[in-house]
Amino acid sequence: MSDSSAAEEIAAGYAFTGPALDLGALLWDGTCLPERQIRIPLAMLNRHGLVAGATGTGKTKTLQLIAEQLSANGVPVFLADIKGDVSGISAPGAAGEKVAARAKEVAQEWVPTGFPSEFYSLGGIGPGIPVRATVTSFGPVLLSKVLQLNQTQEQSLGLIFHYADSKGLELVDLKDLRAVVAFLVSDRGKPELKGIGGLSTVTAGVILRALTAFEQQGAAEFFGEPEFDTSEFLRTAADGRGVVSVLELPEVQDKPQLFSTFLMWMLADLFNDLPEVGDLDRPKLVFFFDEAHLLFNGASKPFLESITQTVRLIRSKGVGVFFVTQTPKDVPSDVLAQLGNRVQHALRAFTPDDAKALKATVKTFPHSEYDLEELLTRLGTGEAVVTVLSETGAPTPVAATRLRAPQSLMGPVDAAALDAAVKGSLLYPRYAEAVDRESAYEKISAEQAAAEQAAEAAAAAAEAEKQAKAAAKGAPKPAPSLAEQVVGSGLFRSLARSVGTQLGREISRSIFGTARRRR
Missing domain, CATH: 3.40.50.300 (P-loop containing nucleotide triphosphate hydrolases)
Known part of the structure; x- marks a missing residue:
């Protein structure tokens, strides 16, 4: 040619x-x-x-x-x-x-x-x-890539998001995610994931350290609202x-x-x-x-x-x-x-x-x-x-x-x-202006404070009851004590079991793990 x-x-x-x-x-x-x-x-x-x-x-x-x-x-x-x-x-x-x-x-x-x-x-x-994007919207797959997590850690992060989604705990910024991770390895939170594999303290530690390093790079600015x-x-x-x-x-x-x-x-x-x-x-x-x-x-x-x-x-x-x-x-x-x-x-x-x-x-x-x-x-x-x-x-x-x-x-x-x-x-x-509304961090903090107050009240009531019993041996059996009422109450059992139960339903996620939203 x-x-x-x-x-x-x-x-x-x-x-x-x-x-x-x-x-x-x-x-x-x-x-x-x-x-x-x-x-x-x-x-x-x-x-x-x-x-x-x-x-x-x-x-x-x-x-x-x-x-x-x-x-x-x-x-x-x-x-x-x-x-x-x-x-x-x-x-x-x-x-x-x-x-x-x-x-x-x-x-x-x-x-x-x-x-x-x-x-x-x-x-x-x-x-x-x-x-800006919320952590919930960003999803576990993309966040794992940013945090450079391995496959096991990525799967654990997915489990954390699954829990937060199902309990209505909105992960708006990084402190929300940190609060949920810390809760799930606490004595009160461990039972929450027991039926689906749980979250090891070692993996949680890796994720928390990665989040801390991520924030020190200035990344906290990128997550938040308005999205x-x-x-x-x-x-x-x-x-x-x-x-x-x-x-x-x-x-x-x-x-x-x-x-x-x-x-x-x-x-x-x-x-x-x-x-x-x-x-x-x-x-x-x-x-x-x-x-x-x-x-x-x-x-x-x-x-x-x-x-x-x-x-x-x-x-x-x-x-x-x-x-x-x-x-x-x-x-x-x-x-x-x-x-x-x-x-x-x-x-x-x-x-x-x-x-x-x-x-x-x-x-x-x-x-x-x-x-x-x-x-x-x-x-x-x-x-x-x-x-x-x-x-x-x-x-x-x-x-x-x-x-x-x-x-x-x-x-x-x-x-x-x-x-x-x-x-x-x-x-x-x-x-232009960032907004910090109530989300997972605030909800967990409030529930934790309420649980601590309830526990303190129960302990004080138990001590008062003990002293009352010592002072009035042989008296007719009293009505249920304040401690028994508090410990047996639905509120206390709920706090001990979960911080987010019935707060919402699970978010539907895409092939990339990002939250699917209706606008």
């Missing part, structure tokens, strides 16, 4: 009839062909994707480019801003020689444009509307463009286990709440999962199975998920198999491990007219190898692509502008 016919065949694979996002122009034999555009069908964005490449190759700009066009087509977008350089999507880009040259190369009509954006932060750490409603991510602006939700994470980038797991909670929460919609002409939301390798590092087999199932099934609810990472090897094969759209930036081959990763990456692509092993090492910044799903669901030919330039600001907005955007949001008053 001649060079020109090969290029024509590749370009023909991207000539879609329906709405599509423009990624850039075809690269062939070192030449950019602006008349041959590489695109991705809008309807296929819920078939998930992968944006990969070495550091500095342009992954962030690629997801910014895709997010802009999704917003312009009325599709809401979620972006995790790990390094703090995505906030510029809210402001028009800055014109310059480099931008003009790139636009000319790829036949792009570049117009500086800002897009409607909301900025969030985990628990209010850093700039953004605070995003964030993830349906806020599905909004569109008054002009019909999709709102870009940017989660600002620079302040917590040294806590990768936390923010990567929190992102998974957001995705699982959306999965729980959204109805089945089948195939749509455009997604309801596209969710970009940056630094995806952090989610999978050290993950247990059940955790990975839950991720795979969520990714597989959330497509039918109209949500697309793009994982952003360095190499496809960072993503487990079962998850990678669900990612139909691929944008692969340059890879390095400086070490034997790099070379091995390069070969493995090449094997994940369809048959190509390119020598991918060579091509992937010499792509420039802002260039990538692309293959997507066509409108019929078949993979398109592999295309080396010079990508378009984002129209929004390629860098962060200044701190004052970001703060003004956050505090000017209609959502800010709803979520």
Whole structure:
């Protein structure tokens, strides 16, 4: 096949009839062909994707480019801003020689444009509307991943959640969970789990120590109320463009286990709440999962199975998920198999491990007219190898692509502008202030205090009765003593048996262990 016919065949694979996002122009034999555009069908964005490449190759700009066009087509977008350089999507880009040259190369009509954006932060750490979750909603599976518990400890944590759910003990924040764990290994609490395996003091100690270390890292801020409603991510602006939700994470980038797991909670929460919609002409939301390798590092087999199932099934609810990472090897094969759209930036081959990763990456692509092993090492910044799903669901030919330039600001907005955007949001008053209402900690503390008072009263009454008997031997048998009345009362038996009996019914939980709620 001649060079020109090969290029024509590749370009023909991207000539879609329906709405599509423009990624850039075809690269062939070192030449950019602006008349041959590489695109991705809008309807296929819920078939998930992968944006990969070495550091500095342009992954962030690629997801910014895709997010802009999704917003312009009325599709809401979620972006995790790990390094703090995505906030510029809210402001028009800055014109310059480099931008003009790139636009000319790829036949792009570049117009500086800002897009409607909301900025969030985990628990209010850093700039953004605070995003919080209750411990009950977060669930035992995700929390075990954050606390780095082993399988036995994870099962025990699941038992603790089961008990709290069935007894109506709401785990709003970490002190609630600590209170329930401490109660279940106390003399009064041990009988509660005896019939279903119990909780060893050793395992409880591990969990409590992990919670303490977790709190010392500042994690207490992330759990509490008001709990964030993830349906806020599905909004569109008054002009019909999709709102870009940017989660600002620079302040917590040294806590990768936390923010990567929190992102998974957001995705699982959306999965729980959204109805089945089948195939749509455009997604309801596209969710970009940056630094995806952090989610999978050290993950247990059940955790990975839950991720795979969520990714597989959330497509039918109209949500697309793009994982952003360095190499496809960072993503487990079962998850990678669900990612139909691929944008692969340059890879390095400086070490034997790099070379091995390069070969493995090449094997994940369809048959190509390119020598991918060579091509992937010499792509420039802002260039990538692309293959997507066509409108019929078949993979398109592999295309080396010079990508378009984002129209929004390629860098962060200044701190004052970001703060003004956050505090000017209609959502800010709803979520800004934390609320600490009565939950498991307060209920257990109150019940424990009542039990102690009852025990003290019983002891005092018994002593008084003993003295009375000594002073009045032979007197008629008195009525039941106060101690007997207290110890025999239903209240005391209830306190001795459980702190939460009949307070509520068990919460239904999803495949990820997150609480299923009606909003």
